[in-house]
Amino acid sequence: MTQPDNTDDALIRLFNVSKRFGAKLALSNITMDIHKGEWLYVTGPSGAGKSTLLKLFYLGEKTTSGQVLVFGTNMNRLARREIPFLRRRFGIIFQDFKLIAHRNVFENVALVLEARGEPRAMIAKRTRNILRHAGMEMRMNAMPTTLSGGEQQRVAVARAIAGQPEVILADEPTGSLDPKSAEIIIGLLSAYHKRGATVLVATHDTELLARREGRIIRLEEGRLVSSEPAVGEAP
Amino acid sequence: MRDHMQRTLKDFTAHAFLHGITVLTISLTILIAGALLLVVENGTAVISSWKSGVTVMVYLHDGISSSEVEATGRSLETMGGVKGATFISRDEALTDLMESMAGQRSLFDDLGENPLPDAYEVEVSPEAAEWSRVEVMAAAMVKLSAVDEVEYGRSWLARVSRLLGLVELTGGALALLFFIVALFIVYNTVRLALYSRRDEIEIMQLVGATGNFIKMPLYLAGIIEGGLGALIALMALFGAYLLFVSKVGGGVDDFVPSFLSIGAMGVVFLYGIFVGWFGCFLSLREFMQETAV
Ligand SMILES: Nc1ncnc2c1ncn2[C@@H]1O[C@H](COP(=O)(O)OP(=O)(O)OP(=O)(O)O)[C@@H](O)[C@H]1O
Numbered sequence: 001m002t003q004p005d006n007t008d009d010a011l012i013r014l015f016n017v018s019k020r021f022g023a024k025l026a027l028s029n030i031t032m033d034i035h036k037g038e039w040l041y042v043t044g045p046s047g048a049g050k051s052t053l054l055k056l057f058y059l060g061e062k063t064t065s066g067q068v069l070v071f072g073t074n075m076n077r078l079a080r081r082e083i084p085f086l087r088r089r090f091g092i093i094f095q096d097f098k099l100i101a102h103r104n105v106f107e108n109v110a111l112v113l114e115a116r117g118e119p120r121a122m123i124a125k126r127t128r129n130i131l132r133h134a135g136m137e138m139r140m141n142a143m144p145t146t147l148s149g150g151e152q153q154r155v156a157v158a159r160a161i162a163g164q165p166e167v168i169l170a171d172e173p174t175g176s177l178d179p180k181s182a183e184i185i186i187g188l189l190s191a192y193h194k195r196g197a198t199v200l201v202a203t204h205d206t207e208l209l210a211r212r213e214g215r216i217i218r219l220e221e222g223r224l225v226s227s228e229p230a231v232g233e234a235p
Numbered sequence: 236m237r238d239h240m241q242r243t244l245k246d247f248t249a250h251a252f253l254h255g256i257t258v259l260t261i262s263l264t265i266l267i268a269g270a271l272l273l274v275v276e277n278g279t280a281v282i283s284s285w286k287s288g289v290t291v292m293v294y295l296h297d298g299i300s301s302s303e304v305e306a307t308g309r310s311l312e313t314m315g316g317v318k319g320a321t322f323i324s325r326d327e328a329l330t331d332l333m334e335s336m337a338g339q340r341s342l343f344d345d346l347g348e349n350p351l352p353d354a355y356e357v358e359v360s361p362e363a364a365e366w367s368r369v370e371v372m373a374a375a376m377v378k379l380s381a382v383d384e385v386e387y388g389r390s391w392l393a394r395v396s397r398l399l400g401l402v403e404l405t406g407g408a409l410a411l412l413f414f415i416v417a418l419f420i421v422y423n424t425v426r427l428a429l430y431s432r433r434d435e436i437e438i439m440q441l442v443g444a445t446g447n448f449i450k451m452p453l454y455l456a457g458i459i460e461g462g463l464g465a466l467i468a469l470m471a472l473f474g475a476y477l478l479f480v481s482k483v484g485g486g487v488d489d490f491v492p493s494f495l496s497i498g499a500m501g502v503v504f505l506y507g508i509f510v511g512w513f514g515c516f517l518s519l520r521e522f523m524q525e526t527a528v
């Protein structure tokens with residue numbers, strides 16, 4: 001597969017997107033498509049705009065100029081009350097985890113399902129399953145602050161997957177982890193990707209990139225400097 | 236709904252102290268307002284029972300004809316605010332007087348001619364038994380040609396209605412003050428809860444929780460706190476009332492103060508709930524504006 005040029009299955013499309021924070025241009029004139037089912041790495045040095053790019057997709061930030069189309073909807077025109085429903089189609093792994101400190105592991109993951117108004121019995125069952133899958137079943141009642149970084153990251157992944165979203169946005173999912181923990185995290189994401197989900201990973205983890213599984217785009221000072229096609233199949 | 240309730244209760248146990256303080260302060264403000272309401276309700280009852288007995292004595296001139304007496308009676312009865320007029324002849328009046336002073340019969344021995352005038356006892360209808368109106372009515376009565384003098388319980392009537400007016404006014408002002416205090420307390424506890432959970436709320440928003448999902452437990456907490464505060468206040472007020480009645484009850488004129496009517500208790504309870512809800516509403520409106528997503 002070369003640079004995808006058929007746009008029929010574009011899940012997310014960006015046209016001349018720029019994002020400015022005061023005087024700082026975090027993203028500059030970016031045009032790109034993200035396709036259904038692909039595994040995409042977003043890389044580049046610190047401050048290049050990787051996190052900002054991901055935030056545009058779930059309206060964590062709004063563009064300064066240009067258009068972002070997500071699932072065919074223009075993000076500039078999405079009504080505020082629609083935002084929660086947009087976000088339910090994403091599973092987000094945040095660079096800083098964003099686990100609720102005074103809720104235990106189970107509650108943190110179950111929250112995603114509660115917010116969707118799922119029946120209680122189903123919530124308990126699914127949460128348990130996902131935590132078992134993530135190898136965190138034994139720590140279900142632990143508070144996030146008592147977990148190691150790798151364990152917290154696993155809970156974050158479990159939470160991202162819990163709502164069975166179409167797209168996973170993983171911001172630096174292996175950032176501060178040892179190789180073994182990183183392996184577990186990538187394994188979890190990979191398994192979910194195989195079930196048909198689209199996965200976007202923002203990272204400067206060169207080891208991860210060396211595998212060259214999936215497409216890589218590179219940002220530098222907010223500019224899209226290269227977009228390399230995927231070499232093999234996604235992991 | 237059950238899930239929202241569960242989340243609310245969880246929060247109650249997690250922040251028991253904060254919620255406890257809120258309930259107590261709400262109940263305190265309601266207790267004071269409720270006590271005033273109790274005073275006003277009983278005062279009104281006393282006044283209206285008194286009012287139903289307001290009479291004006293209309294004394295007639297000496298030596299007027301019986302047709303004039305009858306005509307005067309008719310004029311009095313047709314006057315606005317008059318419920319009825321009963322003629323009391325001078326002889327009847329004397330007999331009554333002598334009976335009421337049976338022990339001092341000798342007083343009447345050298346009375347000679349009956350010194351009492353013919354009179355009408357005019358009963359004022361309860362609606363008209365306001366001090367100012369009775370005053371106007373009396374002025375009109377005294378203008379009738381056959382009427383010599385008019386007498387009514389001016390002093391107590393004026394005093395009591397002025398007093399009750401004062402209680403109602405200060406009570407109203409105090410109730411308003413306490414409403415604002417209670418509102419302020421709820422507003423602030425919710426604010427505190429919101430700001431201490433900023434991160435949690437942000438995370439909820441990020442994982443797709445709707446505004447209602449986030450707000451519901453807070454509203455429920457506010458309503459429960461308000462209702463609970465009102466219940467505690469009513470119970471405390473009832474305790475104080477029982478104590479009061481057992482100590483001094485039936486002392487004055489066989490008048491036993493009654494507790495708040497069912498309707499008034501309902502109003503107090505709804506008031507508590509309203510305070511809880513409204514405090515939440517104000518706080519949430521401010522918070523959601525500040526953290527526009
Ligand atoms: N909310 C914000 N307010 C102001 N400036 C911001 C904000 N968010 C990001 N920036 C700036 O925008 C630029 C891009 O930030 P971003 O977080 O997207 O970088 P990144 O590529 O994710 O970096 P890292 O690899 O360190 O996570 C940075 O210069 C950053 O300081």
Ligand SMILES: [Mg+2]
Nearest residue numbers: 050051095171
């Ligand atoms: Mg980043």
